[in-house]
Amino acid sequence: MNIILFEKEELTPDNHVIFNDHRAKHIVKILQSEVGDSVRVGEVNGAMGTGNVLTIHRKYPFIVELAVTLSDSPASQPAIDLLLALPRPIMLKRILTQVTALGVGTIYLINANRVEKSFWDAGILKEEEYRPHLIHGLEQAVDTRLPDVRMCRHFRPFVEDYLPKICGNYSSLVLAHPNSDKSLSHCLVEDYGKVLYAVGPEGGWVDFEVEKFLNRGLQSFSIGRRILKVDTAVVAIHGRISQLMESKMSF
Structure with missing residues (x-):
């Protein structure tokens, strides 16, 4: 946890927050803070700053009160979005945390032929269940901006009706497909603006x-002969896109 996040509702009118959960334990056990120390804090979807320790209860139940000063604007919206065929719930938890830490603006979870129907009944698809995994990614990356998570249980309506409406938001739309003869770098346009990358299900x-994706303007690419698990592929592709974008910006 490299930043301690709190919800807007937790901030009192006098700009204090009181923690009595894992955040308090982190301040006591990991940071080993004392009264008068400062810790890095941020408001979810808001500004970042510091929290000055006012009171601290060092034995269970841990309680910490901070006086909060928010002075730094949140990071800009990430330029990479993810279109993901819904994976197994346990894998989805990992992916949500990892891509949030890497930096993603929107995560589209969609259906596909090889997605198990039972996956759509998983509890992780409820906001109160998946949100903590996004928060964990933000805490790792020192960010406050939550990704927007959108779900579509039916493939054709998404590709035929919804996807055409958002294609104009991207300079590059790419589809991970092991049978493609193109590399990722050949599919990204020169200006490296906003990118949407699509990763399929296991199989x-x-x-x-x-064919539907290609007809909507996505370009397929391969990242090599090795067949990767979905969570590995998502992170590997995200890293390559980020590297290409950063290389372009450095010139």
């Missing part, structure tokens, strides 16, 4: 799905 997209 990959079926031909019908690939």
Whole structure:
């Protein structure tokens, strides 16, 4: 935890917050803070700053009161969005945390032929269940801006109706597909503006799905001969896109 986040409702009118959960334990046990010390804090979807320790109860139940000063604007909206065929719940938890830490603006969770129907009934798809995993990613990356998570249980309505409405928001739309003969760098346009990358389910997209995506303007690419698990592929591709974008910006 590299920043301690709190919800807007937790901030009192006099700009104090009181923690009595894992955040208090972190301040006591990991940071080993004392009264008068400062810790890095941020408001979810808001500004960042410091919290000055006013009171601290060092034995269970841990309680910490901070006087908060928010002086730094939140990070800018990430330029990378993820379109993901809904994975297994346990894998989704990892992906949500990892891509949030890496920096993602919107996560589109969609259906696909090889997505198990039971996945759509998983508790992790409820906001109160997946939100802590996003928060964990923000805490790791020192950010406050939550990704927008959108879900579509039906493939064709998403690709035929919804996707055309958002394509104009991106300079590059790319589709991970092991049978493609193109590399990722050949699919990203020169200006490296906002990018949407699509990753399929375990077993990959079926031909019908690939054709639908290509007809909507996505370009398929391969990251090599090795077939990766979905969570590994998501992180690897995100890293490559980020590297290409950063290389372009450095010139």
